[in-house]
Amino acid sequence: MIKTATTPIYEIAGGWIKIQGTVSASKTFVTPHFKQECIAYTYRKADISYDSEDNTERENSVTTEEEFQDFYLTNPTGKIKVILHKINLALLSAKTDTLHSIKYAVDDIRYTERTLKNGDLISVLGYANKNSNHQFELSEQDNQPLLIATPDFEDKTKKSFKVFKYLIPYFILMYLAVNYFLFFAPVKQQIEKSTAFVLFIFFGMPILGILFSVIGTKINGFGKVVLSGIGGTCFVTSLLSFPLLCLLFMTDTDYYLIERVWASILLCTTLAFTIHYRKIEGAFDQD
Template identity: 55%
Template sequence: MLVVSNRFIVPVVPVILAVIVYFVTRTQRTLIKKKSTPIYALSEGLVKIEGTVSAPKTFETPHFKQQCIAYTYEEGDITYDSDTGSEYVHKTFKKEEFQDFYLSNDTGKIKVMVSQLNLTFLPAKTDTLHSVKYAVDDIRYTERTLKNGDLVSVLGYAVKNDLQEFELRENGNKSLAISTPEVETKTRKAFKVLKDLLPYLILMYVGVNYFLFAPLKIHVKENEVFPYFAIFGMPILGIVLCAIGSNFKGFTHLLLTHLGGICFSVFLLSVPLICLFYMIELEFTRAICIWVTIFICTTLAFIMNHRKLDGYFSKEDLT
């Protein structure tokens, strides 16, 4: 509790989160950076091969009854937080079936050996069964599949078998990474947007810590309305602006939807800090200065990168 109620947690947590994100996304970054290797030009080591999937045996998924050559299935009970409206999935039941398969393209054909399945990077198909009486009895079904004819990219290790033919295998306890060109394109754009926004995130980090620790010569009278506006008003304002903006075209549409995006972004970035500030009873002047800093940096980020953001969040990219 002492650590949570200490303002020194503010500069530490973003660094810890950045380190976690760096290691968690290592496989995705390798997938999008590594170029596909022609099958006829393989050498032993880590490679990425893009091709069409084929396998002799088919399975049927438990819920959606899809015909596939491999799948992962998850079933979980859903509970809802009445205060925040968030939902949580727990007591998850998992099942998977898979087999070795082949990848084929115009450079050849290679066998992919699978001893553990990882379809995390493939699109998920979900369904929620709602209970008539109790929300806690809601059930979420999630399936990811690999089907004959799918065009995928597989990241793994090329090794020679006893017949001196190359096969694609896992490396120790690291399962094969399987993705699609569409997922890789969206991931590449997401990292590009993060890279473009990084200078403004760093500026925000510096500004927040300055107003958190530096001596201040100004004084802002405490306002009881501020926390309610920051926590509840900003997301509501964001929804209203986006709803109004959807009825327009051209500059008005861009202006209103971007203002809505700014409201949502400021809300997401500032709410954890505001809650912490009230827990540690931080001076109101520092809290309001930090909120304004987040608002200014977020607005600058949107203004300087609005064309790139429009390209990434366009309807074509989201379908």
């Protein structure tokens, strides 16, 4: 979907293409829970139970429903019909509602709906074939499904891949450094475990990350760049190191190695933010 360029409707020659345009259809439906008027929808109802031991939620008694129809895509280059044999709106934003039960041992209920409405701007990736009237239509073909997404979803995904391209060398460097200290570096000294340091890396760093980020949004200029960069470095370091440090402490790894592993993650994250901060920030600027 992302790598395929949009084709003008008047240039369609058949085959696998992507068309962007506004949706139109004569018939409308009303969704079961939110009562939204649309031309296609998917609906999901699930009972939610919670496990207090591992702090997770589970879905039970899931009910699904959908209604859809063929529709037209229109843009300045023309109009084309989209033929639907099944519907997949997973790449569209969802509207959710959770009804919390006040009774003990009764599950909450979560409703999720995705809709396609008249006037929505979407991209459709499908197979173009001529119908009996020698007009092109979009549909799925064999094992190639018809995909529906919004330009906003495509744009955010492209920017995320761009940021990942900037950061992947530092992930590789981080991986090599952490594995070096865990498996190859000799333990040259025994360091007494510092409770203050442990509390800082688990709780202090994410708090500092949030604090600096919030302060950075309140000011402008160079100060904003510095504080936002520090906040991002603290938060991402905590996010990347937390599961690994938990595992190392649980397996009674030497404290000297734990310090070096954490320092490696901090150093690589700091380098990534320092060198590519402007590129990362620019990737998510509004066009």
